[in-house]
Amino acid sequence: MKAAVLVLSDKGSRGEREDTAGPALVEFLAEHGVPGAHFELLPDDKEAIVRKLRSWSEDEGFALVLTCGGTGVSPRDVTPEATREVIDRELPGFGEHMRAVSVRITPHALVSRAVAGTRRETFILNLPGSPKAALENLAAVWDAVPHLIAKLQGDTTDCGSDGPPTEV
Numbered sequence: 001m002k003a004a005v006l007v008l009s010d011k012g013s014r015g016e017r018e019d020t021a022g023p024a025l026v027e028f029l030a031e032h033g034v035p036g037a038h039f040e041l042l043p044d045d046k047e048a049i050v051r052k053l054r055s056w057s058e059d060e061g062f063a064l065v066l067t068c069g070g071t072g073v074s075p076r077d078v079t080p081e082a083t084r085e086v087i088d089r090e091l092p093g094f095g096e097h098m099r100a101v102s103v104r105i106t107p108h109a110l111v112s113r114a115v116a117g118t119r120r121e122t123f124i125l126n127l128p129g130s131p132k133a134a135l136e137n138l139a140a141v142w143d144a145v146p147h148l149i150a151k152l153q154g155d156t157t158d159c160g161s162d163g164p165p166t167e168v
Contacts, residue, residue, distance in 0.1 A: 001033075001034050001063045001064055001146070001149055002060075002061060002062050002063050002064075003029055003034045003037040003038070003062060003063065003064040003065070003066070004037060004038040004039070004040070004056050004060070004062045004064070004065050004066070005022050005025045005026055005029075005037055005038070005039045005040075005065075005066045005067075005068060006040055006041075006042060006049070006052060006053070006056075006065060006066070006067045006068070007019050007021055007022040007039070007040070007041045007042070007067075007068045007069055007129075008041075008042055008043070008044050008049060008067060008068065008069040008070040008079050008129070009041060009042075009043070009044065009069050009070075009129065010043045010044050010076060012041050013041050013042055013043040014043070019041055020131045021068045021069070021129060021130065021131040021134050022039045022041065022068060023039070024131045024134065024135055025037075025039075025066055025068060025127070025134055025135070025138065026039050028135055028138060028139075029064075029066075032142060034064070038060075038062070040052070044069070044070050044076040044077065044078055044079075045078075046078040046081055046082045046085075047082075049067070049070075049078065049079060049082035049083075050082045050085050050086055053065060053067075053082065053083065053086040053119070053124060054086055054119075056122065057086070057119040057120055057121075057122035057124070058119075058120065061121075062122055063121065063122060063123065063149045063152070063153065064122070064123050064125075064145065064149060065122055065123070065124045065125070066125050066127055066138065067079050067083065067124065067125070067126045067127065068127045068128070068129055068134050069127075069128070069129030070126075070129065071112050071113050071114045071115075071126050071127070071128055071129070072111050072112065072113070072128075072129075073111055073113070077113075079115075079126050080113045080114065080115040080126060083115045083117065083124055083126055084115055084117075086119050086124065087115075087117030087118060087119050087124060088117070088118055088119050088120070089117055089118045090115065090116070090117040091116045091117050091118065091123075091148075092116075093116075094114075094116035094125060094141050094144075095112070095113075095114040095115055095116055095126070097140060097141055098112070098114055098127075098137040098140050098141060099112055099114070101136070101137070101140040102128075102133065102136060102137060102140070105136065106133075109133075112128055113126075114126040114127065114128065114137070116141075118152060120152075121152045121153055122152070123145065123148055123149055123152060125138075125141070125145075147159075
């Protein structure tokens, strides 16, 4: 599976803060059978995010794109809006489940506006900006990701079959 991680951070993109969430997500992916994930850092700019998500899904052929940051309610938090502009189909169960799991850890999870959806054969998932929260949220939904990617790439086996999970 070809994957990419896009961290959205004004301070990080200006070199004012070291990003640790992106490398942590790349490591998570490697530990879960997705080695060599691409990583980039951008400021919280809606149009730049839209351009990057479109490019990665249309030109670069990434099957999985994780965004990290910009899912709260600060004026510069625009990742969900950018994602909705790009996706063809929203998958609300991912955000709902991540919030349900996270709220058991912190009430701040209720502030998350994380969005998930597909664009062509790419699955885009918004994660919180905190490394701890990003990893917790990704772990909460990870078991569904390989199946989803397989379906996007044309797997026609029945979803309810009792067979082993589809390899990607």
